[in-house]
Each structure stands twice: as structure tokens, then as C-alpha cells.
Amino acid sequence: MNDALLEVKDLRVGFGGGRDLFLRRRERFEAVRGVDLTIRKGESFAIVGESGAGKSTVAKCIVGLQKPTSGEIRFGGEPLRVDRDSGQRRAIQMVFQDPYGSLNPRMTVGNAIGELLRVNGMVQGKDAARARTAELLAMVGLPETAMDKRPRAFSGGQRQRIGIARALAIDPTLLVADEPVSALDVSIQASILILLKRLQRELGLTMVFISHDLAVVKQLCDRVAVMNEGVIVEQGSVGEVLAHPKDPYTRKLLDATTELPPMEIADLGIAVAPRSETRG
Amino acid sequence: MSATNGIATRRETLLAVKDLGVEIPGGLRAVTEVSLSVRRGEVVGVVGESGSGKSTTLKAIAGLLPRGVTVCEGEIDVDGLDVAKASARDLRRLRGGVVGMVFQEPMTALNPTMRIGRQIAESVSAHAKVSKKQAGAKAIELLGEMGFKDPRHSAALFPHELSGGMRQRVVIAIALAGDPSLLLCDEPTTALDATVTMKVLDLILGLSAERDIGVILVSHDLGVAARVCDRLVVMYGGRMVEEGPAAEVLRRPRHPYTFALLRAVPTKDSSIDDLEAIPGAPPAAGEAGPGCPFAPRCAFAEEACRQGVETIEVGVGRVSACRRQELFASLTEATGE
Numbered sequence: 001m002n003d004a005l006l007e008v009k010d011l012r013v014g015f016g017g018g019r020d021l022f023l024r025r026r027e028r029f030e031a032v033r034g035v036d037l038t039i040r041k042g043e044s045f046a047i048v049g050e051s052g053a054g055k056s057t058v059a060k061c062i063v064g065l066q067k068p069t070s071g072e073i074r075f076g077g078e079p080l081r082v083d084r085d086s087g088q089r090r091a092i093q094m095v096f097q098d099p100y101g102s103l104n105p106r107m108t109v110g111n112a113i114g115e116l117l118r119v120n121g122m123v124q125g126k127d128a129a130r131a132r133t134a135e136l137l138a139m140v141g142l143p144e145t146a147m148d149k150r151p152r153a154f155s156g157g158q159r160q161r162i163g164i165a166r167a168l169a170i171d172p173t174l175l176v177a178d179e180p181v182s183a184l185d186v187s188i189q190a191s192i193l194i195l196l197k198r199l200q201r202e203l204g205l206t207m208v209f210i211s212h213d214l215a216v217v218k219q220l221c222d223r224v225a226v227m228n229e230g231v232i233v234e235q236g237s238v239g240e241v242l243a244h245p246k247d248p249y250t251r252k253l254l255d256a257t258t259e260l261p262p263m264e265i266a267d268l269g270i271a272v273a274p275r276s277e278t279r280g
Numbered sequence: 281m282s283a284t285n286g287i288a289t290r291r292e293t294l295l296a297v298k299d300l301g302v303e304i305p306g307g308l309r310a311v312t313e314v315s316l317s318v319r320r321g322e323v324v325g326v327v328g329e330s331g332s333g334k335s336t337t338l339k340a341i342a343g344l345l346p347r348g349v350t351v352c353e354g355e356i357d358v359d360g361l362d363v364a365k366a367s368a369r370d371l372r373r374l375r376g377g378v379v380g381m382v383f384q385e386p387m388t389a390l391n392p393t394m395r396i397g398r399q400i401a402e403s404v405s406a407h408a409k410v411s412k413k414q415a416g417a418k419a420i421e422l423l424g425e426m427g428f429k430d431p432r433h434s435a436a437l438f439p440h441e442l443s444g445g446m447r448q449r450v451v452i453a454i455a456l457a458g459d460p461s462l463l464l465c466d467e468p469t470t471a472l473d474a475t476v477t478m479k480v481l482d483l484i485l486g487l488s489a490e491r492d493i494g495v496i497l498v499s500h501d502l503g504v505a506a507r508v509c510d511r512l513v514v515m516y517g518g519r520m521v522e523e524g525p526a527a528e529v530l531r532r533p534r535h536p537y538t539f540a541l542l543r544a545v546p547t548k549d550s551s552i553d554d555l556e557a558i559p560g561a562p563p564a565a566g567e568a569g570p571g572c573p574f575a576p577r578c579a580f581a582e583e584a585c586r587q588g589v590e591t592i593e594v595g596v597g598r599v600s601a602c603r604r605q606e607l608f609a610s611l612t613e614a615t616g617e
Contacts, residue, residue: 050473155561185329186500190544191557212474215503219552242548256474257548258503264531265539265611 005206006062006080006174008037011071013057031057033230034071039174044200044207046217046238048253049227058227059178059210063094075174090120093172097179099159103151109137109162110147113169120170136165140195157188161195168199178210193219214257218242226250294318294359294462294494295341301353302336302345308566310336310349313591314520316513318462318494323485325509325526326498331565333518334498338466340364341496342381343371359461377407380455384467386447389454390439396450397423397435400457407458422453427483445476449483456487463487463495469504481508502545506530511597514538517563517573519589524598534600534608536581537574572601580604 012035017028032054039045047055060066061073064082073080080088096102104112113136114129116122123129134144140161151159160180167175177196181189197220199205211217217224218238225235226247234247245251295318302311311333318324328334339345341356343363351364359378361370375381383389391399400419404410410418416435423431426449439447448468455463465484469477485508488495499505505512505526512529514522514537522535533539543556560577571586572578578585585603594600594608602608 050475157561185562186502187329187541187544187558187562190546190555191559193546193552194555194557197552213546215546215548215550218548219546219550219555252475254548256478258501258545259549260502260506260542260545260547261527261530262549263533263539263542265533265608 003040004038005041005076006037006039006208007072007074008035008058008062009072009074011035011037011058011061011073012069013054013061013066014069030230032061032068035227035230035232037225037232037235039206039208042204042206043223044209044221046209046211046221046224047227048211048214048217048224050212050253052229053227054230055210055227056178059094059176059208062174062208063092063176064089065094086120090170091173093167093170093175095160095163095167095175095177095180098183099156099163100151102163103159103166105151108148108150109133113137113162113166116166116169122170132169133165136169137162139168139199140165141191155188156184157191160184160192164192164195164199168203172205174206174208176208176210179212180209181216182212189216196220214242214254226253292319294320295496296357297337297341297354298357299354300337300340300351300356302333302340303350303352304566305348306566309352309518309568310565311340311518312568313354313589314513314515315354316520316523318496320461320494321488321492322511323488323495323497323509324511324513325505326496326513326515327500327502327505328515329500329562331517331562331567332515333565334500334515335466336518336565337515338464338496338498342375342379342464344375344381376403376455376458376460378460378462380458380460380463382448382451382455382463382465382468384470386444386451386471387439389451390447392439395436395438396442400435400450400453403454403457418457419453422456423450425456425487426450426453427479443476444472445480448472448480452480452483452487456491461493463493464498465495466498467500468497470500477504478507484508502530502541503547514541517568518565519568519573519601520591520599521574521601522599524595528595528598534594534598534605535574535602536578536604540577540579572603580607 011032013032014028014030016026018026020026035058047058049055057066061068064084067082075088110130110133113133117129117132123132133147137146142158142161181192184192200207209221221238224238224241225232228249234241234250241250245254297314297316300311300314304310314337326334340351341363356363358374361374397416397419400422401415404415404418420431420435423434428434469480472480484495497509509526512526513520516537521537522529529538533542540558544558546555558577563573570588572589575581575585589601590603591599591601592605594605
């Protein structure tokens with residue numbers, strides 16, 4: 001496959017093992033037990049599973065925050081290691097689950113993103129940095145005035161927008177989003193999902209989306225890999241996997257996915273239309 | 281529906297909350313004009329986002345409001361006792377005896393240094409005059425009821441030896457140890473995985489039927505509520521915005537917030553182009569003004585919506601706190617039901 005952007009081959013990650021302070025043998029735990037993935041340029045690929053499935057560990061390996069025990073990750077044909085060069089580092093950016101925990105509380109948003117831009121040589125000088133930051137904030141739906149505030153001044157959804165703006169600041173080729181909407185209120189989740197979808201469409205981003213929720217994955221992704229206990233139990237197009245799950249675990253996960261009775265209500269006119277009419 | 285001629289009859293309505301108001305320090309309102317009731321064998325869902333006042337309402341019902349947070353208005357009648365005015369002694373008898381509580385995080389609700397059987401037995405002894413042996417036997421019986429395959433063996437386990445779902449079952453067993461008639465669950469499945477969530481919900485649903493007890497399930501998750509609840513109370517900004525039979529509320533919402541929320545929740549049948557985000561953010565606890573708390577985000581809000589709120593009956597057992605009912609009425613009629 002020559003349009004493959006990211007290839008993961010037989011990835012394994014183990015924790016523990018060896019001996020502790022008192023030379024007692026420590027239990028070895030394999031979080032990821034031989035994962036193979038191919039992510040194509042421009043697609044949105046979901047890794048779905050429950051806690052302990054190993055999905056976040058795979059994401060961390062891709063971003064370079066976790067060293068695999070064995071296996072290979074190739075990015076654009078080149079091997080991708082934990083001690084990667086700055087070009088590779090820049091090309092893969094991450095959006096975290098907890099937007100507050102991933103922002104520096106003492107820095108204004110403008111300074112945080114501006115610093116990132118300058119350090120990475122994206123712009124020259126403070127004015128250019130400010131201008132580009134304003135552009136990035138506009139892209140994620142935040143006003144220019146957001147620049148001079150600190151993270152605590154924002155709501156959860158706004159913070160996640162800042163997290164996304166920061167991840168996009170240095171023009172990544174691949175965006176890895178680890179449960180980006182799980183910590184958000186229900187009424188806010190949709191706006192972030194819609195934002196991510198728009199960015200996908202407008203920027204042609206390739207995205208790896210980590211989630212526990214198949215309903216969320218359905219909205220954003222083209223293909224999905226279902227993980228359970230460190231292995232991929234099923235993989236395919238989102239439509240196919242949701243309509244015809246083959247693995248019993250996928251079926252179980254699907255049964256537990258949010259289902260609501262259809263609304264029987266006509267067009268409310270303003271800003272909202274019935275589901276049936278907007279479909280397609 | 282009160283007890284007749286002095287004989288202790290089983291009251292059908294276990295809980296009746298009327299116009300509840302809760303004040304937090306600084307004179308701010310966390311909950312305003314909440315009314316709800318729970319009958320035997322009924323599962324009532326209270327759904328809302330963070331800051332909606334759902335947990336505060338539940339705590340008020342259990343008489344567990346933190347220091348400085350007080351009931352400033354209304355009545356909470358739990359099986360004949362007005363919780364808001366009850367003495368500390370009455371409240372102690374109420375909790376565990378009449379009302380059982382299940383909290384979100386099972387690990388923090390359990391004692392990590394004590395075997396689970398003993399923790400349940402302790403709770404049994406607290407509410408009945410029984411010997412240690414009887415309490416232990418009851419604990420094992422409860423574990424069996426909670427779906428533990430080998431309850432005798434499981435009773436000797438410590439909480440850390442159990443999975444999250446199993447821990448939550450232990451917490452439910454403790455809540456049921458005093459044979460309460462009302463079970464209050466505050467986000468009982470939020471910390472659990474989806475497949476485990478379904479099992480715990482099935483358990484709660486089964487208990488309400490078999491034990492003929494009333495259940496209040498507080499959740500931020502509409503999907504969870506839709507699965508198990510007979511009736512739904514939707515809360516927003518400290519107010520009840522809508523109440524009614526669950527299927528009715530979900531199919532034919534009569535409040536713009538419920539409607540908007542239902543359109544914002546991704547389901548396995550929806551696609552991203554159907555999703556409609558709600559602009560703005562919900563008010564923090566105590567931040568809502570005198571009018572409808574949803575008005576600032578509502579597409580249908582008029583000036584009058586910002587002045588005050590009226591609760592309107594919109595059908596059998598259904599109320600809505602939206603003034604603009606003519607709008608909804610015309611819409612639901614238009615679909616021809």
C-alpha cells in the first residue's frame with residue numbers, strides 16, 4: 001500500500017517485570033500484544049476499546065511518549081522511534097483527554113502557542129506569532145481576545161479548542177486524539193466533534209482517534225480497529241464494523257453503545273431541523 | 281395516599297419532593313423549584329450536565345448536604361419523614377434503613393483494608409439487631425443476589441481484588457443491607473466501562489422489580505437513563521426543565537434544552553451531519569439568573585423567558601418549564617403521532 005502514512009507492525013509493550021527494591025520478582029503485564037495497523041493518508045482511523053485494552057498505549061507509542069518493547073512503527077516509510085528527529089516529532093501532534101491538565105496554567109494562551117510557533121521556526125518575531133495565533137484560534141472558533149487569557153478563564157469545551165489549536169500550530173501531518181471529548185459535558189461534546197470533523201475536511205488531516213465510544217467514532221472516522229486485552233479483535237470500515245460486527249467482543253461493545261428512540265417532532269425552524277431531513 | 285387506620289401499610293409513594301430550593305454559601309441558589317416523586321418499583325432518572333443541580337438534589341434527599349449548603353425552600357418527604365426538618369437521629373435511621381445510597385466511585389466508597397463480606401455485614405448490623413453470624417450470612421446472601429457466583433468465597437476478598445463493576449456491586453449490596461425501600465444512585469456507572477455499565481444497570485433494574493423498591497438514578501448520560509428509567513427528570517442550571525415518562529420525554533421532548541440535548545448526543549444511528557451543537561456553555565452551579573437558565577443558549581427564547589419561569593403541565597404526568605408550549609404543541613401535532 002503506497003498511500004500508507006503510518007504503519008505499525010507487531011507492536012508490543014510490556015510493563016513491570018524485573019525485580020523490585022527487595023529483589024522480588026515483579027509481575028510482567030503486556031498492555032499491547034502484537035498490534036498491526038496501517039493508517040492511510042487523509043483518513044480518520046479509530047482505535048476503540050475499554051479501559052485496559054491498550055489503545056492509549058498504542059497512541060503513546062505513535063506520538064513517542066512510550067517506548068515499545070518490540071515491533072516497528074513506520075511513518076511515511078521511515079522508522080519512527082522514541083528518540084525521533086524534530087521533523088518527525090513535529091509531524092505528529094496529540095490532543096489529550098484532559099485539556100486543562102495539558103495546558104500550562106501560568107501562561108496566557110497567546111504566549112503558549114506563540115512560543116511553540118517561534119521555537120519550531122514557524123514564524124519570525126512576536127508580531128507574526130500573534131497574528132498566526134489569532135488565525136489558529138479563529139480556526140477552532142475562539143475570539144482573538146482569548147489570546148491574553150490563561151487556561152483557567154475558559155470552560156472545558158473552550159480549553160479543548162485551545163488544545164486542538166496548539167496541536168495544529170505546527171502543521172502536523174498526523175493528529176492523534178486520545179479521548180478528546182470524554183471529559184466534556186454532553187452539550188459541549190457535539191461542538192468539539194463538529195469542529196474536528198470540519199478540520200479533517202478543511203485541512204485534509206490524517207487522524208488517529210482513540211475512544212471507548214463507538215457512537216462517537218461513527219461520527220468522525222472512516223475505519224476502526226477494535227482492541228481488547230492488548231490485541232485487535234476486529235478491524236474494518238466503520239460502517240461495516242457497526243453494521244456487521246464479526247467478533248463477539250465488538251458485538252458486546254456495540255450493544256452497550258448509546259441508543260435513543262427516534263424523536264417524533266417536526267421541524268423547529270430556527271437553526272435546527274429534524275434528523276431525517278438533514279441526513280445524507 | 282397515606283397510611284390508614286393506624287396500620288402500617290406500604291406507602292405507594294416513597295418520595296415526594298416539592299418545590300425544593302437549595303442554597304450554597306454566598307446566598308447562591310444551586311437548586312430551584314424542583315419537584316419529583318418516586319413510587320415503589322419505579323426507576324426515576326435525573327439527567328443533567330455538571331452544575332445542573334442533579335447531585336445536590338440527591339444529596340438533599342438523603343440529608344447529606346455538605347456544611348453550609350442548606351435546604352432553603354420546599355419539602356422532602358421520604359416515607360413520611362420531612363428530611364429538611366428532621367433531627368440528626370431521624371436522619372441516621374433514614375439513611376441505610378429507608379434510603380440506600382450508591383455513589384459514583386466504588387473504590388472510595390469501600391474500605392480498602394476490610395474484606396467485603398465484613399463491610400456488608402457491618403452495614404447489616406447497623407440497621408437490624410442481629411448476631412454477627414446472622415449478619416455474615418446476610419452478607420453472603422446479598423453477594424449472591426448481586427450476582428457473585430461463589431458468594432462465600434467472594435466475601436473474603438478485599439476491594440482491590442475486584443474489578444470496578446464487581447466493586448460497584450459490593451457498594452450496592454451495602455446500600456441494600458438495611459433493606460431500604462428507596463435506592464439513590466449518583467452516577468453509579470460513570471466510572472465503569474460500557475459493557476460493565478450494562479450489567480450494573482440490569483442489576484439495578486432487576487432489584488427495583490424484585491424488591492419492589494423505588495430507584496433514583498442520577499446520570500449525565502442520556503443513553504444510560506434511556507435504557508433503564510420509567511420516568512425522566514431533566515435538569516439544567518439548578519432547575520427541572522422537563523419531567524415525564526422516559527419514552528415520552530425522549531421521543532417528544534417539550535423543552536428546548538431536552539430537544540437540543542437529544543440532537544447533540546451522538547448515537548450509533550446518527551451521523552455527524554445530524555449532530556447539532558448547542559452554542560455557549562451551561563451556567564456553573566448557582567450562576568443562573570431569575571429567568572429560564574437555558575434562555576441564553578436557546579434558539580426560541582423571548583424577552584419574557586429571561587424574566588421568570590413557569591412550570592406547565594403538558595400531558596398526563598408531564599411537565600415542562602418552557603413557556604413556549606404552543607411551539608411544541610404545533611410541532612408534535614404536525615407529525616401526526
